[in-house]
Amino acid sequence: MDLQFSSEELGLFYAPTFMVLGDGRTALFWEDRWLHGQSIRELAPLLYLCIPKNKRRVRTVADGLAGNAWARDIRGVVGLQEIGQYLTTWQHVTHTALSAEPDRLVWKWTANGVYSARSCYQATFHGSLACHSWKLIWKGWAPPKVKFFHWLVSLDRCWTADRLARRGLPHHARCLLCDQEPETIHHLLLACPISRQAWHEALSWLRLPAPAPEQDISIQDWWTRARDATPPSVRKALRSTALLVPWMIWKHRNACVFDHATPSLPELADGIKDEMRCWARAGDQGLRVVLPPSWDVH
Structure with missing residues (x-):
């Protein structure tokens, strides 16, 4: 079966690998990185384009060196630049010596040079943005749409007024809940007076020993601090509250934006x-523990 790979997948393979040349029967002359850790494609990119694809995929180093067969693979119009790269390649190839040992593929992202799925996985996400809220978002009990919302919040990808403004889209000048400050996701969920009062009422109603989030920190930072100061028996309830209250604030805000509802703290609470x-x-066992007795959930 002939496997097909995208250019990104091939790039991920070639970037961390090179060939230690032995007998030359495995290393591909045109494709693999066998010339001091580099490939012909890297050393002579214009000459490489003169090689038919069917030759690139089958010509081994041993075959290419035998009678300089690699030079006969060149097709098409060859200009001055291609000739210059041909001469450079000739110099490199002339000094290549084979041995009786088999070729060895080296994986650069492990100490022993052997491929591991773990090292490949880590390399795939190297340089990506870390979501520091993952423990709060993905390990707690909440409907998937709520978790997805919080993931967008952590990346500042919610369509609040400031995000709309940056893209030249229509938006309200001030927060629709308090009509005081420009709307950002941080203001809406943590700094808006109505939102802050909603946090206070929710925590008080559940009798959770945690203050409302401060205005100058993230939900993740507040939850981390509050969790450490909360008895283990009600920490799941605290996590659920940290997910549920912002979600309901967001829904109340959207009702004001799209349904022209009037902001109302009692309605939100x-x-x-x-x-x-x-x-x-x-199924949220954490909230089952702390809900007031009068709120029968059975």
Whole structure:
């Protein structure tokens, strides 16, 4: 079976590998990195383009060196630059000596040079943005849409007024809930007076020993600090609250934007309590522990 690979997949393979040349029967003359850790494609890119694809994929180093067969692979129009790269390649190839040992593929991302799935996985995500909120978002009990919302919050990808403004799209000049400050996701969820009061009422209603989040930190940082100061028996409830309250604030804000609803702290607070009961009924064991007795979830 002839496997097909994208250019990105091939790039991921070639970047961390090179050939230690032995008998030349495995290393591909035109494709593999066998010339002091480099390939013909890297040393002579214009000459490489003169080689038919079917030759690139089958010509081994041993075959190419035998009678300088590699030179006969060249096709098409050869200009001055190609001739210059041909001469350079000739100099490199002339000094190549084979041995009786088999060729050896070396994987640069492990100490012993042997491929491992772990090293490849780590390299794939090298330089990517880390989501420091993953423990709060992905390990807690919450509907998938709520977790996805918080993931967008952590990346600042929610369509609040500031994000709309950066793209020249219509937006409200101030937060629709408090009508005081420009709307950012941080202001909406943590600094808006209505949101802060909603946090306070939710935590007080559940009798969780944690203050409302400060205005100058993230939800993740607040949850980390509050968790350390919270008894283990109610930490799951604290996590659920950290996920549920911002979600309900966001829904209330969207009702104001799209349905022209009037901002209302009592309505928001009641909605948070109703949603907590729904989560408990759906399987959130943390909220089951702390919901007031009058709120039967069975």
